[in-house]
Amino acid sequence: MKRALERHLNILEFTLASLLRRKAKNLSLLAMYLLVIFILASLQFFVTALKREAAIILSDAPDMVVQRLVAGRQDLVPARYAAEIANIRGVTAVRPRLWGYYYDALNGANYTIIANDDPAIGPERVSIGAGVAKARNLAVGDLLPLISYDKAPVMLEISTIFPSNSDLIAADMIIISPGDFRQLFNFPSGQATDLAVMVRNPKELPTVAAKIAGQFPDSRPILKNEIQRTYQSIFDWRGGMTLIILASALFSFIIFAWDKAAGLSAEERKEIGILKSIGWETSDVLLLKFWEGAVISLTAFLVGTVLAYGHVFFLSAPLFAQALKGWSVVYPRFQLVPVVDVYQLAVLFFLTVVPYTTATIIPCWRAATIDPDAAMRY
Amino acid sequence: MILNPSVLALLLIALLVSVMGLYAGYYGLRILLRWNPASGSEMQLDLERRTYLVSTIMSYILGFELMSLFLFIYTANDLHLLFTGAMCAAGTLAVNFFGYPVLLFKIVNFLLAGVWLVVNYTDNRGYDYPLIRFKYKLLTLVVPLLLLESGLLAAYFAGLKPDIITSCCGSLFSHESNSFSGDLASLPHLPMQIAFFSGMAITAICGLIFYTRGCAGYLFSIAATLTFLIAAASIVSFIGLYFYELPTHHCPFCILQREYNYVGYLLYATLFGGAVAGIGTGVLMPFRNIGSLARIIPVMQRRLTLVTLVCYLLFTLVVVREMVFSALKLGL
Numbered sequence: 261m262k263r264a265l266e267r268h269l270n271i272l273e274f275t276l277a278s279l280l281r282r283k284a285k286n287l288s289l290l291a292m293y294l295l296v297i298f299i300l301a302s303l304q305f306f307v308t309a310l311k312r313e314a315a316i317i318l319s320d321a322p323d324m325v326v327q328r329l330v331a332g333r334q335d336l337v338p339a340r341y342a343a344e345i346a347n348i349r350g351v352t353a354v355r356p357r358l359w360g361y362y363y364d365a366l367n368g369a370n371y372t373i374i375a376n377d378d379p380a381i382g383p384e385r386v387s388i389g390a391g392v393a394k395a396r397n398l399a400v401g402d403l404l405p406l407i408s409y410d411k412a413p414v415m416l417e418i419s420t421i422f423p424s425n426s427d428l429i430a431a432d433m434i435i436i437s438p439g440d441f442r443q444l445f446n447f448p449s450g451q452a453t454d455l456a457v458m459v460r461n462p463k464e465l466p467t468v469a470a471k472i473a474g475q476f477p478d479s480r481p482i483l484k485n486e487i488q489r490t491y492q493s494i495f496d497w498r499g500g501m502t503l504i505i506l507a508s509a510l511f512s513f514i515i516f517a518w519d520k521a522a523g524l525s526a527e528e529r530k531e532i533g534i535l536k537s538i539g540w541e542t543s544d545v546l547l548l549k550f551w552e553g554a555v556i557s558l559t560a561f562l563v564g565t566v567l568a569y570g571h572v573f574f575l576s577a578p579l580f581a582q583a584l585k586g587w588s589v590v591y592p593r594f595q596l597v598p599v600v601d602v603y604q605l606a607v608l609f610f611l612t613v614v615p616y617t618t619a620t621i622i623p624c625w626r627a628a629t630i631d632p633d634a635a636m637r638y
Numbered sequence: 639m640i641l642n643p644s645v646l647a648l649l650l651i652a653l654l655v656s657v658m659g660l661y662a663g664y665y666g667l668r669i670l671l672r673w674n675p676a677s678g679s680e681m682q683l684d685l686e687r688r689t690y691l692v693s694t695i696m697s698y699i700l701g702f703e704l705m706s707l708f709l710f711i712y713t714a715n716d717l718h719l720l721f722t723g724a725m726c727a728a729g730t731l732a733v734n735f736f737g738y739p740v741l742l743f744k745i746v747n748f749l750l751a752g753v754w755l756v757v758n759y760t761d762n763r764g765y766d767y768p769l770i771r772f773k774y775k776l777l778t779l780v781v782p783l784l785l786l787e788s789g790l791l792a793a794y795f796a797g798l799k800p801d802i803i804t805s806c807c808g809s810l811f812s813h814e815s816n817s818f819s820g821d822l823a824s825l826p827h828l829p830m831q832i833a834f835f836s837g838m839a840i841t842a843i844c845g846l847i848f849y850t851r852g853c854a855g856y857l858f859s860i861a862a863t864l865t866f867l868i869a870a871a872s873i874v875s876f877i878g879l880y881f882y883e884l885p886t887h888h889c890p891f892c893i894l895q896r897e898y899n900y901v902g903y904l905l906y907a908t909l910f911g912g913a914v915a916g917i918g919t920g921v922l923m924p925f926r927n928i929g930s931l932a933r934i935i936p937v938m939q940r941r942l943t944l945v946t947l948v949c950y951l952l953f954t955l956v957v958v959r960e961m962v963f964s965a966l967k968l969g970l
Contacts, residue, residue: 304643486801489720493640493800500641542690543762603644603712610647610709614702618654621698625691 268551271544275551278531289520290560296513297564297612298571299506299579304604305572306580307499309596314491317429321487322355322456323465326472327480334480336451341476345457348471350464356452358441362406362434367395369589373434375441383437386416390424391431391592404434409446416440431592457481502580503611510611514619521623532627533635542628549624557613565605573598640720640798644713649795651706652788655699662695663781666774673770689770693758696777700751703784707744708903710791715891720800727891736794743787745910750780752914753921760922760938764930772925827876827968834872837865838954841916845947848919849940859920862946866913869953873905877957880964905953912949915942 279286326345328337339356346354358375371392381387386404398404400421406414422430441447459468469481524532532545571577573596665688674682714727714737724730731737754776761769844858873890881893881901893902919942926935 307643485719489800492719496640496642499643500646503643503646504641542687546690546694603716606705606709606712607644607647610651610702610706611643614651614654617698618658621658621695622691625694629687629690 268547271547272551272555275548275555278548279552279555282525282528285520285525286556289517290556292513292516293556293560293612293616294564294567296510297560297608298567299509300503300611301565301568301608302571302577302580303499303502303506304608305568305598305600306577306596307495308604309572309599311492311495312599313428313594313596314495315488318484318488318491321484323459323462323484324457324469325482326455326457326476327482328454328476328478329480330478334454336448336453337455337479339450339452341479342452342455344475345455345472348468348475350459350461350468351457352460353458355456355458357454357456358438358447359453360441360445362444364395365407367589369395369432371432371434373436373441373444375438376435377438378435381419381435381437383439384416385419385437386440387420387422387433387435388418389422389430389433390427392434393418393421395589406444408444414440414444427592428594432588510615514615517616518619518623521620522626524627528627529630529635532630533632536630536632537636545628546624549620549628553617553620553624557616561609561613565600565608569598569600572596640717640795640800642713642717644709644716645795648706648710648713649792651702651709652791655702655706656785656788658695658699659781659784662692662699663777665692666777666781670771670774670778675766689767692774692777693762696758696780697755699784700755703744703747703751707748708906710740710744711891711894715894717798720798722801725892726889726895728889734794734797736790736797740787740790740794743783743790747780747783747787748910749914749917750776750783752910753918754780756914756918756938756942757921760925760931760935763934763938764928766930768928768930769925825871825875827879830868830872830875833868834865834876834957835954837861837868838950841865841950842947845943849943849947852936855923855939856920858943858946859916859923862913862916862919862950865950866909866916869909872957876968877905877960879968880957880960880966883964883966885966885968901956905956908949908953908956912946912953915945915949918942919946 326337326341328335328341337356342354342356345351360373362371362373363369364371369392388398388404392404393399396404398418398421400418402418404416404418406416408414416436422433424431436444442449457468457472459465465483469483472479472481535545535548536542571579576595669685669689669692672681672685711727714730718724718726718730721729721733724733731741754773757769757773757776761767761773841858841861844854844861847854848858870890873893874888878888878890878893879885881898882889891902892898893905894900895902919939922935922939922942925931926939928935
């Protein structure tokens with residue numbers, strides 16, 4: 261056992277020395293390798309962090325949202341729906357929600373306006389997100405001028421500005437009282453945008469939803485876990501799509517690696533020839549080549565993932581953000597919470613190190629089976 | 639089809655494994671047909687060189703195969719959120735017909751891969767390639783299975799469609815909702831407990847006899863293989879119940895999750911490790927007396943036996959510990 265370990269250690273030592281002897285060639289390979297891993301790792305970290313962020317936000321969503329469809333479009337829900345749904349057994353509460361979007365002609369931004377009967381937000385008072393405050397240059401105590409659908413100005417006093425660490429949810433949010441909401445949008449009374457339904461036992465959710473769908477054929481119940489699932493697949497899809505686009509880069513790298521491994525320099529050939537003539541066997545040379553690959557792969561993998569970590573979690577992924585986040589006038593600034601687990605690293609390993617290793621097997625074997633005399637004469 | 643990085647990684651591995659498997663299989667077949675150590679022809683020389691290539695390729699792809707088994711299960715677990723009613727990998731695998739066959743083939747290939755590597759390692763220790771024919775015959779069995787597994791894997795992932803919200807309504811009501819609960823049929827726990835502990839005891843006794851006296855090798859190997867099957871069934875039948883502390887939860891995958899301190903990885907690693915070593919011991923039995931290996935195989939076999947014994951012991955200890963300290967007590 262000890263001898264076998266020593267053999268590996270000795271060969272590893274030799275490998276390191278021989279890699280250092282050909283610095284230029286190996287550094288260029290390492291740089292390419294590192295770049296590929298860096299890009300893929302950044303992508304993987306970024307998508308996973310976004311997925312987690314979405315999961316955290318959605319965990320506070322209501323168990324079920326009931327919308328009403330008219331001609332396939334979402335429409336307002338009459339208040340009587342709420343009363344009847346509340347009578348379904350298992351439903352603990354039904355809350356009619358009032359919300360909508362407000363287009364600000366001044367800067368072209370869309371705000372999300374939500375009505376809340378919280379007494380802290382009395383009539384003509386408003387809480388706004390940090391994004392809105394910044395876009396309109398507002399502070400607590402200022403008046404937020406909005407224009408109602410009747411073209412009448414609505415002046416609301418700002419009572420709170422949400423802290424910017426809630427930006428991901430609240431950047432574009434304006435919270436006002438139901439009365440102001442109806443006035444602003446000329447919203448018909450006795451109607452709601454949709455209904456939030458709470459059910460005591462989560463296992464009953466599908467049954468309750470089926471009952472609602474049966475009782476109100478024009479309704480569209482959506483469960484929280486369906487929303488979660490949809491977000492999950494969207495992020496997966498975006499990540500996968502970007503990965504497919506990057507696949508060409510990966511393939512070019514594989515070809516590059518193949519070429520580097522196949523094109524032995526005269527000096528390398530001579531080296532292998534000498535090793536074999538002093539008694540190294542083919543399997544020893546193969547082991548040497550294995551360690552060479554392992555050293556390069558592991559270095560590139562470690563450095564690449566560490567750089568990607570910094571890129572995504574400290575610098576907010578400037579290279580990908582545009583493609584993956586989407587855009588908006590009032591865009592939340594957010595710092596992603598670092599999540600790295602063994603699973604992601606394993607996936608990365610399989611996407612990068614495995615193809616690299618595969619590409620180098622045959623060239624390494626070719627190198628290892630050279631005849632010593634031919635190699636030295638070369 | 640789900641376009642997810644881990645799904646793409648698994649498909650990529652399947653593709654690489656298939657291509658390399660075909661390549662190695664082709665040369666394996668040539669070696670099998672044309673091998674003649676007595677000849678000094680150019681062909682024989684080339685074949686001798688090729689054996690290094692085939693061995694290297696196989697070691698790599700079988701290594702990948704071993705790692706991808708766990709990646710596959712973890713991915714299945716990770717994807718469960720996308721399917722109505724799926725609580726873990728058990729549900730995801732039940733989404734279409736190919737899920738469980740893929741898993742089965744992955745496990746079979748894992749074991750075969752392990753055994754092939756054991757044989758290959760032994761063969762390389764003998765100077766005259768004494769096991770070469772056997773090794774490449776085994777290869778002609780392994781390669782088609784690898785290809786089949788890759789095909790099933792592709793079919794499985796191609797058939798996955800997440801239940802997401804559609805424009806008319808939540809998916810739950812748009813079609814007849816068939817939920818993939820992933821309930822597994824399980825054997826009654828009391829007979830399984832008896833079978834499990836007797837299996838472990840018999841394997842241990844045979845193993846000790848073989849380790850000290852060098853006889854009953856086949857018996858040990860068969861016992862180790864059967865115990866592997868019994869232990870796998872026991873995980874579903876009663877071992878899982880103790881970990882979950884829930885008499886109705888028979889899932890073999892949830893123990894791989896964080897909630898159970900990833901204890902599943904330890905259980906499966908010891909179980910599979912023990913099984914590979916145990917089967918490997920038996921596979922080497924017929925070659926004990928071959929000239930150049932007469933002094934190598936017995937040593938190898940003793941080592942393998944030790945591996946099986948230690949792995950199974952560890953497995954049993956983890957199980958017993960949980961049975962003693964679990965809040966769940968199964969009655970008779």
